[in-house]
Amino acid sequence: MLKIVSAKVIVTCPGRNFVTLKIETSDGVTGLGDATLSGRELAVASYLTDHLVPCLIGRDAHTIEDTWQYFYRGAYWRRGPVTMSAIAAVDMALWDIKAKVAGLPLYQLLGGKSRDGAMVYTHANGNTIEETLEKAQKYIAEGYKAVRLQSGVPGLKATYGVGKAGKPYDPADSDIPSEYSWSSEKYLRSVPELFKKARDVLGWDVHLLHDVHHRLTPIEAARLGKELEPYRLFWLEDAVTAENQANFRLIRQHTVTPLAVGEVFNSIWDCKQLIEEQLIDYIRATVVHAGGITHLRRIAALADIYNVRTGCHGATDLSPVSMAAALHFDVSIPNFGIQEWMHHAEVTDEVFRRTYSYKDGALHPGEGPGLGVELDEALAAKYPYKRAYLPVNRLEDGSLTNW
Numbered sequence: 001m002l003k004i005v006s007a008k009v010i011v012t013c014p015g016r017n018f019v020t021l022k023i024e025t026s027d028g029v030t031g032l033g034d035a036t037l038s039g040r041e042l043a044v045a046s047y048l049t050d051h052l053v054p055c056l057i058g059r060d061a062h063t064i065e066d067t068w069q070y071f072y073r074g075a076y077w078r079r080g081p082v083t084m085s086a087i088a089a090v091d092m093a094l095w096d097i098k099a100k101v102a103g104l105p106l107y108q109l110l111g112g113k114s115r116d117g118a119m120v121y122t123h124a125n126g127n128t129i130e131e132t133l134e135k136a137q138k139y140i141a142e143g144y145k146a147v148r149l150q151s152g153v154p155g156l157k158a159t160y161g162v163g164k165a166g167k168p169y170d171p172a173d174s175d176i177p178s179e180y181s182w183s184s185e186k187y188l189r190s191v192p193e194l195f196k197k198a199r200d201v202l203g204w205d206v207h208l209l210h211d212v213h214h215r216l217t218p219i220e221a222a223r224l225g226k227e228l229e230p231y232r233l234f235w236l237e238d239a240v241t242a243e244n245q246a247n248f249r250l251i252r253q254h255t256v257t258p259l260a261v262g263e264v265f266n267s268i269w270d271c272k273q274l275i276e277e278q279l280i281d282y283i284r285a286t287v288v289h290a291g292g293i294t295h296l297r298r299i300a301a302l303a304d305i306y307n308v309r310t311g312c313h314g315a316t317d318l319s320p321v322s323m324a325a326a327l328h329f330d331v332s333i334p335n336f337g338i339q340e341w342m343h344h345a346e347v348t349d350e351v352f353r354r355t356y357s358y359k360d361g362a363l364h365p366g367e368g369p370g371l372g373v374e375l376d377e378a379l380a381a382k383y384p385y386k387r388a389y390l391p392v393n394r395l396e397d398g399s400l401t402n403w
């Protein structure tokens with residue numbers, strides 16, 4: 001038995017807020033888990049400190065599956081982003097500990113490598129198509145094999161995925177939520193043009209992706225998918241919301257543009273129908289918001305038998321701990337598709353010292369034992385929590401819509 005002797009929650013804001021769980025065992029081995037839920041960080045911190053940590057002390061750190069079941073089934077109240085992010089943090093930290101005790105990088109415990117590295121896509125965005133494509137060219141020159149394109153929409157002051165001039169894009173930017181204004185008509189007029197020009201300028205050897213960020217209706221999404229077919233996207237992401245999984249059936253009936261969804265999912269039940277009916281091509285559920293490595297492996301195993309591949313969320317609100325966990329998962333599973341990678345700020349990487357590294361369009365998890373991330377707690381303490389919300393979105397007539 002490897003006893004858990006302490007577990008603490010560290011909240012820090014190096015560039016943006018992160019919540020991290022650190023578990024320590026009687027042998028002095030420690031493990032880290034990410035528990036960051038953008039805009040709702042302190043809810044998960046409290047869930048951990050007030051409800052999970054008291055039950056963790058004295059448990060056997062090696063019983064990862066039983067601990068997962070204990071917190072999921074044992075709570076009676078199941079699922080939801082707060083619960084599942086808290087369970088994920090415990091799960092990641094225990095896998096980190098187990099791999100450190102074994103003296104192996106975590107991917108070895110997940111079955112070993114199925115591939116050398118995880119192909120990543122990064123974000124090119126700009127207020128104009130020209131600006132967006134210039135950034136894409138820069139990334140392609142750096143070896144990226146896949147780039148997501150988001151561009152300003154003529155007639156709208158701001159849109160999802162495009163930052164303020166000269167600043168890296170981070171949507172959680174405000175003490176009280178900022179308000180955006182939205183028009184699907186204007187947006188739908190602008191996107192085909194972006195991809196037409198993209199193929200003219202960037203050619204056909206690069207994978208192109210696009211994120212709708214849940215803003216269309218199924219019939220609008222079906223039309224967009226059809227109009228984008230000539231440009232052969234790698235995927236069209238979050239075309240509609242998926243609380244009603246059947247939404248995707250209608251899109252699927254009309255277009256062969258590949259579909260991705262799932263960054264806001266927190267359990268296998270959020271995507272069961274999408275996967276079983278083969279309504280999507282890529283599942284974007286992520287290690288931190290979907291119950292950790294233990295639960296994400298179940299989702300991937302279900303997806304595998306229906307030809308659905310993974311494309312884990314990897315925005316900057318997922319800490320380097322999550323990114324490392326995702327990479328160990330990505331290189332080990334059979335049905336990996338792609339991994340999102342939005343670069344963290346330098347100061348984030350100073351607080352979270354990571355061993356994963358980029359080469360030739362792919363990330364590599366590193367060969368050290370465990371997840372390969374250490375948290376500099378003294379430095380973390382210099383960056384106290386700062387309330388930050390994701391924006392809200394309104395139609396031009398003032399009604400609230402999806403951001």
Ligand code: GCO
Pocket residue numbers: 038171211213263313314315316317340390
């Ligand atoms: C993505 C996402 C992010 C989210 C963000 C919310 O595809 O990377 O859509 O940009 O908006 O993670 O916190």
Ligand code: MG
Pocket residue numbers: 211213237238263
């Ligand atoms: Mg997205």
